[in-house]
Amino acid sequence: MLLASLLVASFVIFAATYLAPGNPIAALSGGRSLPPSSLRILEQRYHLNAPFFAQYWYWLSNALHGNLGISITLRENVSTLIASRIWTTAGLVLYASVLILVFGIGLGLAAGLRPGVLDTSTVVVTAISAAIPAFVAAIVLILLFAVRLGWFPAIGNGTGLVDNIRHLTLPALALAISSLAIVARITRASVREEGEREHVQTAASRGIPGRQLIRRHVLRNAAIPITTIAGITIASLIAVAAVVETAFGLNGLGAYLVQAAQSKDLAVVQGISLLLVAAFVIVNLLVDMLYAVLDPRVSLGSRAT
Amino acid sequence: MSTGLPVAAIESIEARQPPLLPGVRATGLAGIVSAAIIAAATFAAIFGPLLAPYDPNLPNLSLAWVGPTGGHLLGFDVQGRDVLSRLLVGAQTSMLGPLVVVIVSMITGSLLAVVAAWRRGAADAAISSGLDILFAFPGILLAVLATAVFGAGLTAAAIALSIAYMPYVARVLRSAAFRERSQPYVAALEVQGASATSICFRHLIPNMTPLIVAQATILFGYAMVDLAAISFLGLGVQPPRADWGVMISENQTGIPQGYPLPALAAGVCIVAVVIAFNVLGERLFEQAQAART
Amino acid sequence: MSEPTALSRTVGPAAAGPGAPLLQVERLTVRLPVRGEMRPVLRDVALSLRPGEALGLVGESGSGKSMTARAIDRLLPRGAEVDGEIRFDGRDVRALSGAGLRQYRTQVAMIFQDPRAHVNPVRRIGDFMTEALRTNLGVPAAEASRRATDMLEQVGVGGGARRLRQHPHELSGGMLQRVMIAAALLTEPRLLLADEPTTALDVTTQAEVMAILDDLRRGFGLGMIFITHDLELAAAICDRTAVMYAGQIVELRSSALLHDDPLHPYTAALAAARPDISRTAARLPAIPGRPLSAFEAPADECAYAPRCAHARDICRAAVPGLAEIDGGLSRCVRAQELRGKLGAAGDG
Numbered sequence: 001m002l003l004a005s006l007l008v009a010s011f012v013i014f015a016a017t018y019l020a021p022g023n024p025i026a027a028l029s030g031g032r033s034l035p036p037s038s039l040r041i042l043e044q045r046y047h048l049n050a051p052f053f054a055q056y057w058y059w060l061s062n063a064l065h066g067n068l069g070i071s072i073t074l075r076e077n078v079s080t081l082i083a084s085r086i087w088t089t090a091g092l093v094l095y096a097s098v099l100i101l102v103f104g105i106g107l108g109l110a111a112g113l114r115p116g117v118l119d120t121s122t123v124v125v126t127a128i129s130a131a132i133p134a135f136v137a138a139i140v141l142i143l144l145f146a147v148r149l150g151w152f153p154a155i156g157n158g159t160g161l162v163d164n165i166r167h168l169t170l171p172a173l174a175l176a177i178s179s180l181a182i183v184a185r186i187t188r189a190s191v192r193e194e195g196e197r198e199h200v201q202t203a204a205s206r207g208i209p210g211r212q213l214i215r216r217h218v219l220r221n222a223a224i225p226i227t228t229i230a231g232i233t234i235a236s237l238i239a240v241a242a243v244v245e246t247a248f249g250l251n252g253l254g255a256y257l258v259q260a261a262q263s264k265d266l267a268v269v270q271g272i273s274l275l276l277v278a279a280f281v282i283v284n285l286l287v288d289m290l291y292a293v294l295d296p297r298v299s300l301g302s303r304a305t
Numbered sequence: 306m307s308t309g310l311p312v313a314a315i316e317s318i319e320a321r322q323p324p325l326l327p328g329v330r331a332t333g334l335a336g337i338v339s340a341a342i343i344a345a346a347t348f349a350a351i352f353g354p355l356l357a358p359y360d361p362n363l364p365n366l367s368l369a370w371v372g373p374t375g376g377h378l379l380g381f382d383v384q385g386r387d388v389l390s391r392l393l394v395g396a397q398t399s400m401l402g403p404l405v406v407v408i409v410s411m412i413t414g415s416l417l418a419v420v421a422a423w424r425r426g427a428a429d430a431a432i433s434s435g436l437d438i439l440f441a442f443p444g445i446l447l448a449v450l451a452t453a454v455f456g457a458g459l460t461a462a463a464i465a466l467s468i469a470y471m472p473y474v475a476r477v478l479r480s481a482a483f484r485e486r487s488q489p490y491v492a493a494l495e496v497q498g499a500s501a502t503s504i505c506f507r508h509l510i511p512n513m514t515p516l517i518v519a520q521a522t523i524l525f526g527y528a529m530v531d532l533a534a535i536s537f538l539g540l541g542v543q544p545p546r547a548d549w550g551v552m553i554s555e556n557q558t559g560i561p562q563g564y565p566l567p568a569l570a571a572g573v574c575i576v577a578v579v580i581a582f583n584v585l586g587e588r589l590f591e592q593a594q595a596a597r598t
Numbered sequence: 599m600s601e602p603t604a605l606s607r608t609v610g611p612a613a614a615g616p617g618a619p620l621l622q623v624e625r626l627t628v629r630l631p632v633r634g635e636m637r638p639v640l641r642d643v644a645l646s647l648r649p650g651e652a653l654g655l656v657g658e659s660g661s662g663k664s665m666t667a668r669a670i671d672r673l674l675p676r677g678a679e680v681d682g683e684i685r686f687d688g689r690d691v692r693a694l695s696g697a698g699l700r701q702y703r704t705q706v707a708m709i710f711q712d713p714r715a716h717v718n719p720v721r722r723i724g725d726f727m728t729e730a731l732r733t734n735l736g737v738p739a740a741e742a743s744r745r746a747t748d749m750l751e752q753v754g755v756g757g758g759a760r761r762l763r764q765h766p767h768e769l770s771g772g773m774l775q776r777v778m779i780a781a782a783l784l785t786e787p788r789l790l791l792a793d794e795p796t797t798a799l800d801v802t803t804q805a806e807v808m809a810i811l812d813d814l815r816r817g818f819g820l821g822m823i824f825i826t827h828d829l830e831l832a833a834a835i836c837d838r839t840a841v842m843y844a845g846q847i848v849e850l851r852s853s854a855l856l857h858d859d860p861l862h863p864y865t866a867a868l869a870a871a872r873p874d875i876s877r878t879a880a881r882l883p884a885i886p887g888r889p890l891s892a893f894e895a896p897a898d899e900c901a902y903a904p905r906c907a908h909a910r911d912i913c914r915a916a917v918p919g920l921a922e923i924d925g926g927l928s929r930c931v932r933a934q935e936l937r938g939k940l941g942a943a944g945d946g
Binding site for chain 1: 671673699700701702703704707708710712715716717718719720721729730733734765767778781785
Binding site: 004005006008009012013016019127128130131132133134135136139140142143146147154236238239240242243246247257258260261262264266269273276277280281284 | 434437438439440441442443444445446449450452453454455457526530533534537538539540550553557560561563565568569572575576579580583584
């Protein structure tokens with residue numbers, strides 16, 4: 001069950017405090033020396049004198065109430081720090097998801113339903129694009145569209161909604177490219193495969209007209225693997241966003257996570273990790289539910305392997 | 306994978322796809338080119354330091370960003386170091402990291418898969434549930450967490466990635482292991498009194514070898530991408546050490562300034578090697594499928 | 599239910615009906631692209647069917663029997679080349695397209711071999727059954743559902759409206775095949791093409807489904823082409839039986855006479871090869887060699903000659919044509935000579 005995953009994941013995240021070399025205080029302070037008053041606050045807040053699992057419990061219940069501790073480096077509530085950055089990341093992931101769904105599935109459908117030049121070129125292009133990591137795509141896109149053509153800005157968030165979207169375009173594209181290619185390939189393969197299935201023949205033998213045949217029997221059935229792969233790739237965006245945000249200098253959770261990891265600001269790392277893992281688990285859960293809706297052979301909780 | 310892609314789902318669908326480059330399959334051109342690229346990268350990984358014409362780590366700021374001239378085929382990078390030399394030397398970490406990740410995750414994954422398939426029942430349920438839980442962690446996230454705890458570096462990142470990949474490997478191999486397990490020859494060997502370990506290691510696993518090799522090949526590509534990304538973020542291989550991911554990060558500032566070559570060169574290396582491994586892996590996977598039927 | 603073998607010998611050919619045949623196939627030749635080459639799968643196939651008549655089409659794998667049905671139903675794979683004539687009710691089937699083709703399809707229904715593969719697993723039974731009615735015949739949904747439940751009763755699948763809401767995976771293979779039969783009959787076709795409808799089922803279910811199919815067919819007065827590899831089965835429910843080998847029809851005969859007085863050595867061999875429960879034998883008789891597909895068959899001699907115990911030089915001289923003998927057709931040049939020597943009484 002994915003909720004169990006979440007629980008175990010949160011435990012692992014929490015346990016990081018103890019895995020770090022040195023004692024928990026050192027981990028929480030990032031190895032900095034702190035005045036005694038701060039030390040006492042840390043002890044109290046993290047219940048460091050309580051047994052291990054009690055500490056875990058305190059941490060988790062605090063987290064669920066929105067209290068994720070304090071950033072050592074910035075001396076602010078982690079929750080506040082997260083809240084100010086979450087929309088960048090959410091916007092980026094959403095934008096990339098839309099690109100993947102619209103162009104990935106669209107391209108896959110066009111190639112799958114029509115054998116010909118579009119099809120063969122799609123296979124080749126997607127084969128190559130699928131292997132392009134987000135950060136490589138980032139620099140190529142910056143080079144082409146920001147530097148050479150000047151169509152989109154290269155760095156930063158921008159101000160105001162429209163400007164934000166402009167600034168997010170290249171990052172979203174970099175994030176989406178490899179997943180888009182994969183979704184397109186799988187869509188194309190699924191449509192092809194479903195088209196060859198015997199039950200489509202049966203419907204054809206009963207005189208169901210072509211367009212209806214495709215819609216009700218080929219696409220409807222192909223929707224199952226297509227939705228699965230789309231859902232899974234979108235879930236993966238959550239983690240890869242960090243790379244893209246760093247490359248484009250975006251002020252998002254991922255970039256902040258990386259900075260916090262480098263400066264050993266453990267509370268921030270834990271807080272953001274927890275949030276990202278939760279998001280990942282939730283998206284996967286939604287994919288599972290959608291799968292169960294689309295495929296009547298499957299009951300909730302089991303995804304066909 | 307940090308891309309979170311279940312290898313099983315993709316391979317099961319992609320295995321039924323037409324060849325990568327239609328029409329070229331007959332001559333195996335894609336396969337030959339891929340093999341050549343992999344061979345070149347491996348060669349560079351082993352002999353890079355010997356082949357590098359110039360010192361990859363010697364900065365010379367007066368030469369920063371200078372383009373290809375004389376013996377410097379790819380010009381200079383942000384700190385005035387020879388790009389080609391850095392690429393050659395960088396091949397070491399860029400290839401070694403993924404190798405370690407693949408070896409560790411394949412070994413642990415295979416063992417878990419075989420144990421689950423052999424013992425079946427409760428052991429299988431426990432292992433499967435455990436693996437399902439591990440799926441919640443995208444590779445990159447685990448690597449970031451690891452570096453926050455243990456400090457930045459290739460080791461922490463590689464171990465974290467191995468742990469993140471293991472459930473995927475185990476899941477794919479588990480179904481293959483189950484298939485092998487239910488073959489008649491296994492029962493025949495059991496009846497003859499062969500021990501579980503000997504059956505597993507001398508028969509079960511060898512019969513799964515084509516699939517294991519194919520899986521490892523494809524996994525190498527993913528590991529390379531993820532590790533390069535982690536190094537790009539500054540959490541893996543640390544600058545000024547040469548590594549393709551690090552090189553992209555270091556030389557990124559050159560792009561808006563009009564000096565894209567160093568960053569691009571490193572990017573091309575990564576993409577070329579990853580594509581090569583993907584192509585090879587797909588071929589091997591198809592062969593493994595064909596051998597089974 | 600009726601015992602197939604007991605019934606078989608007493609049913610003669612359908613009473614000669616007035617007017618034109620329902621289906622007429624002449625000189626049907628089909629080639630398919632295989633790895634870049636066009637290969638023949640059917641050569642010069644000819645048959646005709648009167649309204650309400652059942653014709654069995656028997657042969658081994660690769661004989662072309664399925665292909666024949668698909669050609670008639672215009673379900674051949676992309677790239678297929680078709681020569682010859684197919685006439686349904688006098689109209690040229692190959693020339694149909696669009697609305698005309700769809701209308702043809704309501705008149706000709708096909709039942710396939712593996713119901714699990716041939717019914718969309720994602721859609722409900724009701725949807726499967728009523729789709730053609732609603733789309734092609736404009737029947738409103740409620741009325742279509744009512745007809746579907748009625749037809750399900752007739753094939754022995756109870757449960758009414760609830761059944762319509764179920765999904766294919768909730769039904770057993772036998773029930774699903776009955777559903778397929780019911781669905782085929784809903785559009786009130788005049789010709790049924792049954793492609794090995796019971797081969798994928800277990801033996802007991804086979805008998806049940808066969809009985810239902812036979813009953814309903816006679817009840818509705820439908821023509822049927824029944825494809826199978828089982829000679830006895832075809833003879834049991836079909837008025838006439840055609841035997842195919844290597845993409846050609848090698849014998850066409852009234853079923854009653856086929857077993858005792860075959861006109862082609864292959865038919866005799868098929869009949870003899872079936873293990874007989876009542877006899878004991880030291881060895882099961884088998885036909886030496888393996889069945890040829892149409893594209894492997896030589897172009898200038900009898901395709902069966904290499905495996906035939908009665909082959910002579912004359913058989914290798916040219917491809918034999920279909921000749922009429924005593925009300926039946928045979929492609930054996932030596933048929934007249936061999937009469938009486940083939941069959942259960944002869945040396946097979």
